[in-house]
Amino acid sequence: EADIYQTPRYLVIGTGKKITLECSQTMGHDKMYWYQQDPGMELHLIHYSYGVNSTEKGDLSSESTVSRIRTEHFPLTLESARPSHTSQYLCASSEDGKNNEKLFFGSGTQLSVL
């Protein structure tokens, strides 16, 4: 079944560690996105990609980096985690289009940095 997967689901880690949040989709979508969401707050776009080897920063400044070497895979990396990075990270993808372009989300990674 076509879907979008995020791992890990939960991550508790100490300050200064390097972490990678995984996101994969089996829908063949060219566009992929990373959003950050704090409890009760709106989603903020931190990275997006139009396709392989294409990555751009979003509206919210983030110390994370992303890569897009394969269409289906869009990992997010934090080189040195800090408590301020504690948040929920949501990966999404969409098929190229305009008016009927629908966003699909993964289940999210809840990150806690101690």
Next chain:
Amino acid sequence: KQEVTQIPAALSVPEGENLVLNCSFTDSAIYNLQWFRQDPGKGLTSLLLIQSSQREQTSGRLNASLDKSSGRSTLYIAASQPGDSATYLCAVKGGTYKYIFGTGTRLKVLA
């Protein structure tokens, strides 16, 4: 700059009630509007998408309407059930990658 507002922020209703959730946006130049459902600590599930040229979309007990000129959308839920309890978010697509989200309405349906 596009801003999306959802009212009310929270809503508690008894089971069986019909209810309306509101979403307003400041810039009418949108490609589409999507309604999502989010359960606590989870990702978003797409419920309905209304293209800019459409007025409404229906799926089961859900009906979403769009009035682009007034910058408003409503999500109508018929015969609410406890399983409908979740946060409902709307998002407008205003560019090739630009989705702007509201902060959501937290719905609780009491059995």
